[in-house]
Amino acid sequence: MSIHSSIKKKITVKSVQKYKNREKLVMITAYDALFASLFEDEVDMILVGDSLNMSFLGKGDTLSATMDQMIYHTQAVCNGAQTPLIVFDMPFGSYKTKEEALGNAMRVYKETGADAIKIEGGKERVEIIEHLTKNGIAVVAHIGLMPQFVRSEGGYRVRGKSKEDIESLIEDAKALEAAGAFIVLIEGVVSEAAKEITEALRVPTIGIGAGDACDGQVLVWSDMLGFFESFKPKFVKQYMHGAKLVKDAVKEYTNEVKSGKFPTDEFSY
Numbered sequence: 017m018s019i020h021s022s023i024k025k026k027i028t029v030k031s032v033q034k035y036k037n038r039e040k041l042v043m044i045t046a047y048d049a050l051f052a053s054l055f056e057d058e059v060d061m062i063l064v065g066d067s068l069n070m071s072f073l074g075k076g077d078t079l080s081a082t083m084d085q086m087i088y089h090t091q092a093v094c095n096g097a098q099t100p101l102i103v104f105d106m107p108f109g110s111y112k113t114k115e116e117a118l119g120n121a122m123r124v125y126k127e128t129g130a131d132a133i134k135i136e137g138g139k140e141r142v143e144i145i146e147h148l149t150k151n152g153i154a155v156v157a158h159i160g161l162m163p164q165f166v167r168s169e170g171g172y173r174v175r176g177k178s179k180e181d182i183e184s185l186i187e188d189a190k191a192l193e194a195a196g197a198f199i200v201l202i203e204g205v206v207s208e209a210a211k212e213i214t215e216a217l218r219v220p221t222i223g224i225g226a227g228d229a230c231d232g233q234v235l236v237w238s239d240m241l242g243f244f245e246s247f248k249p250k251f252v253k254q255y256m257h258g259a260k261l262v263k264d265a266v267k268e269y270t271n272e273v274k275s276g277k278f279p280t281d282e283f284s285y
């Protein structure tokens with residue numbers, strides 16, 4: 017039985033901890049109120065990911081997303097969904113120092129209803145996460161394949177393929193948990209390594225392309241609903257073929273307008 021069996025309660029930074037070793041956590045991305053409201057009753061958490069820079073704005077990577085854009089989209093998501101825990105993805109360059117990270121994170125709390133922020137990075141982020149959590153900001157840490165490093169790393173690389181890399185990821189995860197991160201998100205890591213990281217932590221892990229042993233899963237909504245026809249990484253399961261459904265419907269609409277079949281009396285005053 018679900019932890020929230022009948023009436024769905026707000027998922028909080030505190031209540032999310034109860035899921036570890038009891039029930040898998042479900043997270044999805046959303047960038048607007050409409051989709052957030054469609055997802056609200058089904059998921060535990062919504063991530064307003066900087067992936068919106070690619071799937072919503074059509075850019076090649078996430079690096080040019082700004083605080084203003086992320087705040088605008090997070091306000092929309094918070095308008096559409098109240099019960100899921102909402103996580104704001106701090107954009108590239110918004111948390112270079114602990115002071116800058118805190119200033120920007122406080123702006124997130126003041127201007128949106130987000131419950132937490134997410135930052136990418138390993139041990140090198142410990143000081144920043146300690147500063148944020150001491151000042152009342154809840155932090156999701158993001159390790160493994162980190163899309164904000166795509167240019168400096170020369171591409172997207174799956175992590176955890178060697179013993180040394182697994183050890184380094186476990187060290188990162190433990191350091192981030194000790195610094196106060198309440199969730200560790202693991203992206204693009206081989207399943208066995210993600211399992212070892214999950215077992216090493218008290219806080220829940222959320223995986224994307226990290227196998228089935230994580231405490232929960234996250235997928236980008238437009239990938240899992242099949243709206244991105246040209247982008248289909250191995251870890252994405254398409255639960256519907258959104259692009260085809262939309263194209264077929266718009267084709268039918270166009271044909272009916274051109275042929276005079278729409279609008280009939282039923283759709284006229």
Ligand code: KIV
Binds near residue numbers: 067105201224236
């Ligand atoms: O920006 C995003 O959507 C993310 C997920 C891929 C985890 O960070």
